[in-house]
Amino acid sequence: MAANNDKIxxxxxxxKEASQIVDEMRLGGINISELARQGLQQxxxxxxxxxxxxxxxxxxxxxxxxxEVAQILIGDALEEIEREREAFEDAMELDTSGVFxx
Numbered sequence: 001m002a003a004n005n006d007k008i009x010x011x012x013x014x015x016k017e018a019s020q021i022v023d024e025m026r027l028g029g030i031n032i033s034e035l036a037r038q039g040l041q042q043x044x045x046x047x048x049x050x051x052x053x054x055x056x057x058x059x060x061x062x063x064x065x066x067x068e069v070a071q072i073l074i075g076d077a078l079e080e081i082e083r084e085r086e087a088f089e090d091a092m093e094l095d096t097s098g099v100f101x102x
Contacts, residue, residue: 008040045075057081 023029048056053074060070060078070078 041072041075044073045077048073053077054081057085 019030019032019035023032056065056070056073057078059065060067060074065073074081
């Protein structure tokens with residue numbers, strides 16, 4: 001497991017040059033670190049399948065991963081999965097004794 005102070009590094013000379021050009025164009029510049037953080041979060045979410053999102057949600061519910069990590073990986077789907085799970089549980093608890101099959 002990586003320590004909190006570990007850095008994610010990659011070779012991106014062209015990306016670095018492109019970001020420097022945009023930084024120079026903008027009054028006040030741009031926050032490269034924030035753009036990289038947001039981009040990484042977006043790409044992580046986009047790479048996950050629905051099954052992987054469900055597995056991550058389960059791991060979150062079991063306390064294996066923190067809410068912050070689950071939020072980064074699953075994003076808005078975290079709340080959506082929780083609503084769907086609650087709706088499913090509510091449907092399973094419905095009293096079906098008064099329902100007759102015709």
